[in-house]
Amino acid sequence: MPVSIQDVADRANVSISTVSRVLNRRNIVNDVTRKRVESAIEELGYRPNVFARGLMLRRSHILGLVLPDLHGEFYSEIIRGANARARELGYKLMISSVAADDDGSELMATVADQALVDGVAVMVSEVNARTRATLSTVKVPLVVLDGEVQGVRHDSVVIDQRLGAVALIEHLIRDCGARRLVFVGGLPTNFDTIERLAALQQVAADADVKIDPGNVYHLDYQYDTAFELGQKRVKEWSRRRFSVFAANDEMAAGIIDAAIDAGISVPDELPVVGFDDTRIAAMTRPRLTTVSVPMSSMGAAAVDLLCQRLEDPSRPATKLTLQSELVVRESCGVNSQT
Structure with missing residues (x-):
């Protein structure tokens, strides 16, 4: 027979x-x-029924995590950090994604209005009127990752991207001669x-380095689209002595591979840098100069804020x-341009 809460109470010689x-982690127990x-729980192998507890406490002991995508190491690290912290605090994690062209209203209504979760952490890649309206309907504690939404009550976990981006671009210009x-x-x-391009424009202006609007490309953070762009542009970039700042490591890897396929040396003929410091940054050849972002810590911090709320x-x-x-690392070289 399954171990019951009564069995635990009997073993510990206390009341149910x-x-x-x-x-329930209440502090009124000495x-x-x-x-x-706790010893009785461990000895008996007791596993509480979170749904039964939820009925009594009006809680499900489940937290929601909604991301723009579930693919790629950036998001998997956020999930890993959130899941580990949720387990430590006695919660389960419900994970879902909302596509870029979906405001998430149906998902939010399902997970929040029907009390499936006690709180939800959401990463929004951009904020528009639809997103703001959707988040304003959430009736449980809300944490927004990597951004803030005006007019909506929420806690937030953000990364100071500007600091790392400025350091990266200064290194590219000052140390690598871009x-x-x-x-x-x-x-x-x-x-x-927006943040990474603003940092680039700020540092470039301070260093009297011009950025032509025609050399700003908007893709989708994917390796494949960056590789396709690279196939069309790397020869011209190399010939004109450009350096490439890709806004994440996957796109940087796509540019590097396109350059290698075209017989162009990175960094000697085309310096490339990325952002996020995912595992792919150490796997490219040459290894990628990038900016480390604490993705796992972001996930854990989101869970902490939800529980505190x-x-x-x-x-x-x-x-x-x-x-x-x-x-x-090695992908932008040092003084590789004159």
């Missing part, structure tokens, strides 16, 4: 209500009793693209800022 308080109950720059980003309305619904809105950091 005391076991329940320990399971440490000695708590340890005795004087002509190409930017390959996502859609022009994408949060990350559940414990104290009236607390002030919190914004956590995580730092990015330049990682220098």
Whole structure:
């Protein structure tokens, strides 16, 4: 027979209500009793029914995580960090994605209005009126990742991308001698693209390096589309002594592979840098100079904020800022341009 909460109470010599308080992490149980109950749970292998607990507490003990995409290491690292922290705190994680052309209203209605989750963390790649309207309908604690939504009550976890991007571009210009720059980003309305392009324009202007609008390309953060662009452009970029700043590592890898296929040496004839420091950055040849982004920490921090909001619904809105950091490898060389 399955182990029951009564079995745990009998083993620990406490009441069922005391076991329940320990399971629900209430601080009104003294440490000695708590340890005795936890030992009984471990010895008996008790696994509480989260749905039964949810009926009593009006909680499901499930948190939602909604991302623009579930493919690629950037998102998988966010999921890994969120899932690990959720498990530590006694929660399950429900994961879904919302396509770029979907405002997510149906998904939000399903997971929030029907009380499937106690709180939800959402990464929005861009904010428009539809997105804002959708998020304003969420009736459970909400954490927005990598951005903020005006007029909607939420906590947020953001990354100081500007800091890392500025360091990357300064390295490209100052240490690698770049004087002509190409930017390959996502859609022009994408949060990350806006931040990374703004950093490029700021540093380039300070260094008197011109960026021609015709050398700003808006793709979809995918390897394949960057590779296709590279097939069309790398010979011209190399001939004109350009350096390429790709707004993520996957697109940078696509450009590098297109250059290699065209017989162009990276970095000697075409310096390339990326962003995010995913595993692909260490797998390209040459290895990719990029910016490290704490993706796993972002996922964990989102879960922390949701749980804190559940414990104290009236607390002030919190914004956590995580730092990015330049990682220098071989793909842009040093003084490779004159």
